Amino acid sequence: MAKEKFVSPKEKDYFDKVHRWGVMWTIGAILMLLSIPVLVCIKLNVFPDGNALKQVLPQLMTLYWLTAIAEVIAYVPMLGAGGTYLSFVTGNISNLKLPVGLNAMNSAKVKANTEEGEVIATIAIGVSAIVTTIIIAVGVVIFSLFVGPEVLQAPAIKPAFDFVLPALFGALAASYFGKYWKLVIVGVLVGVIVLIFSPAMGVGTLMFITIVATLAAGFGMYKLKWL
Template identity: 35%
Template sequence: MNEEKDLKQTEAYQKYLNTTHRLGRVFTIAVLICLLGAPFLMGAYLSASPNLPAAAKAFLGVGLVYLISCIVEYLIYLPMLGAGGSYLAFITGNLINMKIPCAMNARDIVGVKSGTPENEIISTLSIATSSLVTILILAAGVVLMIPLQPFLQSEALQPAFANVVPALFGAMACKYYRSDRKVALIVLTFMILLYTFLPSLLGSVSMMVIPSGALAIGLSYLSFRKKQKEAADA
């Protein structure tokens, strides 16, 4: 009886995943067309066309960095976010400063494991909710732009809004460093030394997530293997 129920659930989940991929692809392509089409549409209204040689020149200057950054984000964050969460996160953006920490926070609150159907559902719910919150706050902000502008841009509040990311990563550090203090200490020390001796790297912190993450995963793997061997010997 239970086996039959499990089988039905597995089939339903597989169907859900297949539809998620299909919808995800269709919506992503539609959003891409909208985003690339919007400048031309606005251009038609403004009676102007994009200067393509200048756009190509700027792409070579700054766009290539983002191409690499996007590849890295895709490879690293898709496993964290699952299928539905990934389609949504790549459509709605703000990955590092919101979507990834938000999904990880939700995952921890309910205690689900990566790669499980629960993770897929929780991650999608979390990213969809946080994206809607951003859309609503931005819409409200745009409507209230004129009355809110003096308050939000007041000099006294600037240190607070300039430090959203440190505030976010401070809280997350407290949460995650506890899970493996040794790995955290080694990785943090390594990164401090790297930035101290090669200060030019301070300009590309988002790219430095690659060596930092690779070191953390490598050290965790060694510790995991050691524990497994000890368990096998015991």
């Protein structure tokens, strides 16, 4: 029989507060996001066509439900409760919050899904959200005053924006590829095989399949003492 993990009263109180405030802010963010288009529709007296919504929504919901499930499965063990709530409320998870949380834990030499990792990831993501907001606000003001749209849309600059995500994930993934190369091989092979037989598969579905396959492979390798 597996031994239950002891949770101190202080730790339980911390997680209770995190979940309570996390749920409240998540609901608040959802209501705010939904209220903007609703208010615009009411103000302009323009509403989406019901028949068009019936045709489009089922496909979009199927894609985003799978993506949402895959993101929760992938992000929660790495970012912890506080980091996950902050990430989902502030957005930019894969290209900003996830790298920030992982790099902070790596720099502090703590592991994910531990008390230390929980605190470090939450602080790092919170600081990242504040810094990002300040930088964006300052950048918008500066660009609006001194830089015109013709400069940002120039053909010479456009390739730089196309390589932002590959540069972020390449730098982040390099260290993990070196540490866990066996799991990386499984994930890449599964992704390639799935795309060979189903090249039109959505990114959300593909991500879910590769995550589940990698988790299963990791569990099997751990049992066989290959990791």
